[in-house]
Amino acid sequence: MKKYDLLTPEGTRDLIFDECAALRSISGKLRGIFAGHGYTEVITPGLEFFDVFNNKSRHYPQEVLYKLTDGKGRLMVMRPDSTMPIARLVGTRLRTAPLPLKLFYDQTIYRANPKESGRDDEFHQSGVEIIGGEVMRADMEALSVAAEVMQSFDVDDYRFEIGDSGFFTLLSSKLTLKEQELDDLREYVMSKNYPALDEMLAKFGDDKYARALGGLTRLFGGGEVFDSAEKILPDDALPILKQLKKVYETLCTLGMGGKVTVDLGFAGKSSNYYTGIVFNGYIAEYGMPVLSGGRYDKLIADFGVDVPATGFAVNENAVAEALLKRSGGMLLPAPDVMVYADDHSIAAAIVHCRKLIAEGMTAEYADLADINEARKLAASRGCRRFDTVTVSGTKTESIG
Amino acid sequence: MTDNKAIRIALTKGRLEKDTVGLFEKMGFDVTELREKGRRLILSIPGQNIEVVLAKAADVITYVELGACDLGVVGKDTILEHGGKYFEIADLGFGRCRFALAGKKGTDFYGGVGVKTVATKYPNVTRHFFESKRMDVDIVKIEGSVELAPLLKIADGIVDIVETGTTLKENGLEVIEDVVPISARLIVNTVSMKLKKERIEELSAAMQKAL
Numbered sequence: 164m165k166k167y168d169l170l171t172p173e174g175t176r177d178l179i180f181d182e183c184a185a186l187r188s189i190s191g192k193l194r195g196i197f198a199g200h201g202y203t204e205v206i207t208p209g210l211e212f213f214d215v216f217n218n219k220s221r222h223y224p225q226e227v228l229y230k231l232t233d234g235k236g237r238l239m240v241m242r243p244d245s246t247m248p249i250a251r252l253v254g255t256r257l258r259t260a261p262l263p264l265k266l267f268y269d270q271t272i273y274r275a276n277p278k279e280s281g282r283d284d285e286f287h288q289s290g291v292e293i294i295g296g297e298v299m300r301a302d303m304e305a306l307s308v309a310a311e312v313m314q315s316f317d318v319d320d321y322r323f324e325i326g327d328s329g330f331f332t333l334l335s336s337k338l339t340l341k342e343q344e345l346d347d348l349r350e351y352v353m354s355k356n357y358p359a360l361d362e363m364l365a366k367f368g369d370d371k372y373a374r375a376l377g378g379l380t381r382l383f384g385g386g387e388v389f390d391s392a393e394k395i396l397p398d399d400a401l402p403i404l405k406q407l408k409k410v411y412e413t414l415c416t417l418g419m420g421g422k423v424t425v426d427l428g429f430a431g432k433s434s435n436y437y438t439g440i441v442f443n444g445y446i447a448e449y450g451m452p453v454l455s456g457g458r459y460d461k462l463i464a465d466f467g468v469d470v471p472a473t474g475f476a477v478n479e480n481a482v483a484e485a486l487l488k489r490s491g492g493m494l495l496p497a498p499d500v501m502v503y504a505d506d507h508s509i510a511a512a513i514v515h516c517r518k519l520i521a522e523g524m525t526a527e528y529a530d531l532a533d534i535n536e537a538r539k540l541a542a543s544r545g546c547r548r549f550d551t552v553t554v555s556g557t558k559t560e561s562i563g
Numbered sequence: 564m565t566d567n568k569a570i571r572i573a574l575t576k577g578r579l580e581k582d583t584v585g586l587f588e589k590m591g592f593d594v595t596e597l598r599e600k601g602r603r604l605i606l607s608i609p610g611q612n613i614e615v616v617l618a619k620a621a622d623v624i625t626y627v628e629l630g631a632c633d634l635g636v637v638g639k640d641t642i643l644e645h646g647g648k649y650f651e652i653a654d655l656g657f658g659r660c661r662f663a664l665a666g667k668k669g670t671d672f673y674g675g676v677g678v679k680t681v682a683t684k685y686p687n688v689t690r691h692f693f694e695s696k697r698m699d700v701d702i703v704k705i706e707g708s709v710e711l712a713p714l715l716k717i718a719d720g721i722v723d724i725v726e727t728g729t730t731l732k733e734n735g736l737e738v739i740e741d742v743v744p745i746s747a748r749l750i751v752n753t754v755s756m757k758l759k760k761e762r763i764e765e766l767s768a769a770m771q772k773a774l
Contacts, residue, residue, distance in 0.1 A: 277646065277647075280625075280628070280647070281625065281629055320758070322757055322758055324757060354648075354649070354650055354651055355650035355651070355652055355751075355756065356650070356651040356652075357651075357652050357653060358651070358653060358654035358748075359651070383756075383757065383760070384760055424757060426757070445754045445757055445758060447754070447758055448630075449630065449754065450628065450629045450630020450631075450752050450753070450754050450755075451630070451648070451753065451754065452753075452754070
């Protein structure tokens with residue numbers, strides 16, 4: 164017997180009515196922002212070769228990928244990310260395109276989350292990539308567009324957080340660590356696991372880099388973070404701090420004051436992926452960042468073209484969910500008019516619908532033979548007007 | 564601002580809950596409601612704007628990870644078994660014990676060339692432990708008293724939480740190797756940590772000071 168014919172797989176869902184409308188409205192909003200700033204859309208395949216997502220500067224662990232094989236037995240994956248396919252595109256068909264190249268995307272992403280974790284395995288993600296360009300300007304643009312995205316959600320308690328992967332890269336390189344220890348250290352910094360971090364750094368005694376790393380992980384918050392950081396950072400890390408502070412101040416002048424926060428304890432998920440400024444956007448209703456991005460200067464070199472890049476991605480499902488939760492659901496607009504036809508006026512009613520639509524109204528054709536049922540349908544839809552098209556002509560009545 | 568909203572902390576029902584409530588009392592909180600809770604699962608601490616949720620250990624992690632609770636008190640054992648993405652900001656020191664590999668007294672677990680069978684309530688911890696040793700083992704998940712498995716000869720060893728070792732001893736088992744120490748941890752949702760920084764850091768510092 165069939166067992167799964169009435170179910171959707173774990174981590175996926177049907178989006179209906181206001182869920183769908185909310186997602187499309189977010190998507191439209193982002194599209195407007197990105198296109199307005201001159202970004203061009205690309206669509207990459209939903210299926211890619213496994214190799215695309217498994218290279219030096221970033222690789223996806225096998226267990227988070229949905230995998231299948233093609234007719235030739237080659238390993239394929241459902242796209243877990245859009246940045247790596249775009250890096251592939253830049254390394255191939257866009258190899259000779261003039262830089263900077265500004266691209267945006269709006270497509271679904273697939274990730275195999277641990278079982279029953281309550282997270283989406285399939286979600287809509289929209290974002291931008293700036294390939295090439297001068298670092299400071301490109302960073303500032305990516306940040307300001309991301310900030311604009313956060314502002315566009317019209318919620319007043321969002322936060323936009325910035326950091327720099329350079330601190331961890333620099334400080335950890337000064338400590339003698341085995342590969343496993345470096346991975347552990349990264350994990351402790353990212354999970355703000357203060358007890359484990361302190362225990363690990365204790366063996367370096369009074370080493371200034373170790374001390375700075377311990378202190379930095381606890382340094383997040385508003386602009387005051389910069390003053391505290393200046394006191395604990397070794398001199399060679401100060402240029403990174405200065406640069407980040409400049410970015411912070413610029414964002415504050417862009418109407419983001421009070422919303423921008425800083426987290427200096429950023430280590431990245433794996434070695435080598437992020438190479439500079441990183442940022443996250445949060446909305447109170449959602450337990451994870453809804454936007455995240457940063458500079459990744461080494462990735463595209465893995466695809467044969469050594470060019471710096473930055474970008475960010477927005478989890479549209481997360482934003483839609485958070486905003487729906489906040490508004491208590493969204494009312495879908497009812498059609499303006501419900502149109503009924505008797506047996507001899509089916510074509511005439513369709514023509515009538517078209518006429519109403521051309522006049523700027525929304526008109527729904529009632530696919531029912533019984534006029535009373537059609538009237539009931541109009542009421543249940545919330546229509547204010549009910550038009551009947553019969554052999555004796557068209558009549559309008561108002562309802563509700 | 565978000566900082567004025569109540570913060571919600573999930574406590575692992577049972578001993579960790581008692582220890583945490585004791586800690587709250589030491590901090591000067593009014594814990595009457597937490598002590599006389601009846602069957603209620605969501606409680607409040609008067610005058611503190613803190614909501615307390617009582618949950619099973621693994622659920623504490625789920626609630627914190629999904630942001631339903633800002634903070635949680637949960638054992639390192641559950642953290643290791645369950646994984647997840649959240650901040651682990653303090654070791655609360657109580658609930659101290661350890662994961663250990665144990666086997667029948669006098670047997671050589673690592674001897675021989677056969678693949679060993681290990682019984683446990685914590686398959687992920689067990690898998691990680693043997694993966695780090697690059698050693699293939701068969702893992703059998705047991706829900707109740709794991710000590711039974713070697714006695715009934717379905718496993719060569721067990722990985723379990725060991726406090727004093729009395730249960731092992733009484734059943735003719737002994738610790739072969741310690742896996743990892745365990746104690747109660749304070750975990751925080753990654754977004755709450757940023758949006759409610761002052762209140763969370765304040766509470767965390769007060770809790771650690773009262774230890």
